[in-house]
Amino acid sequence: MDFRYLPVMIQTHRYYIPTTDILYPMVYGLRNPVAQEKINFEIYRLMLKIASxxxxxxxxxxxxxxxxxxxxQRxxxxxxxxQLGNFGGAHPMTIIKALNMDVSTGRVYELKDLFKPGSNYVKRISEIVDGQIKERDIPLLEEFKGIWPDQDFYIVxxxxxxxxxxxxISPYVAGFPYFxxxxxxxxxxxxxxxxxxxxMGI
Known part of the structure; x- marks a missing residue:
């Protein structure tokens, strides 16, 4: 068995103050304690940032x-x-943010870090997303102009x-558009x- 690629152990923690109740993960048992500290710091920081x-x-x-x-894995x-914020008004507001991290180093990846320099990944991904928007008939607030270089993403x-x-890019009724x-x-x-x-295992 290759112990390097075992799943990371996760504990659920709770951040609770009056009017705020948030469950968030913390990692533990990593081989690299510096990476573990950095990962947990990034999770906690983002949790507080969303609430703010x-x-x-x-x-x-x-x-x-x-x-x-x-x-x-790997x-x-x-x-x-x-997180969902309820203001007692019309629509509550929800924000979802992702973290993508190398467990061995604690590095947090942005979208640009996944692609070769000069590869114009923005144009390539934007074309695929635009095709799915048309195929799925997703309602838009305005014409789709492409993704941001630091667009939200995760990997499954x-x-x-x-x-x-x-x-x-779309009205509230459309929810969170995923591609x-x-x-x-x-x-x-x-x-x-x-x-x-x-x-991909390559």
């Missing part, structure tokens, strides 16, 4: 939150932190999942020996 973005200074904001593990951890099995926040892209469709531009190639 939801909290309204001029009204009472009730915030609840939880998390989902998307990938926990020394890679991909997860989302989601052999798929790169690109997603958008509420109101980012699943098989990694093999991007294989020619992914970093060799990088996270995506590791997830």
């Amino acid at each position: 973005e939801l909290r309204q200074p001029d009204r009472i904001t009730y915030i609840t939150g939880s998390y989902e593990l998307k990938a926990n 020394d890679f951890l991909s997860l989302t932190l989601g 099995d052999n798929n790169l999942i690109i997603f958008f926040q509420l109101y980012e 699943s892209i098989p990694i093999y469709k991007l294989q020619d531009i992914i970093v060799e020996d990088g996270i995506l190639s590791r997830m």
Whole structure:
């Protein structure tokens, strides 16, 4: 058995103050204690950042939150932190953010880190997303102009999942638009020996 690639052990923690109740994960038992500390710091920091973005200074904001593990294998951890803010008004607001981390080093990956320099991954992914928008007839607030270079994403099995926040490209009723892209469709531009190639087992 290759112990390097065993799933990371996760404990659920609770952040609770009046009007705020959030469940979030912490990792433990990693071979590299520095990486473990960095990963837990990034999770905790993002959890507080989301709550801060939801909290309204001029009204009472009730915030609840939880998390989902998307990938926990091959020394890679991909997860989302989601929180809902209820302001007593019309629509509550939800924010979902992802963290994608190398368990052996604690490095947090942005979308650009997955692809070769100069590969124009933004254009490539944008074209795939645009095709899925048309195919699925997703309602838009305005014409789709493409993803951001630091677009939200996570990884599930052999798929790169690109997603958008509420109101980012579509009306509230459409929820969070998610776009699943098989990694093999991007294989020619992914970093060799990088996270995506590791997830594909190549």
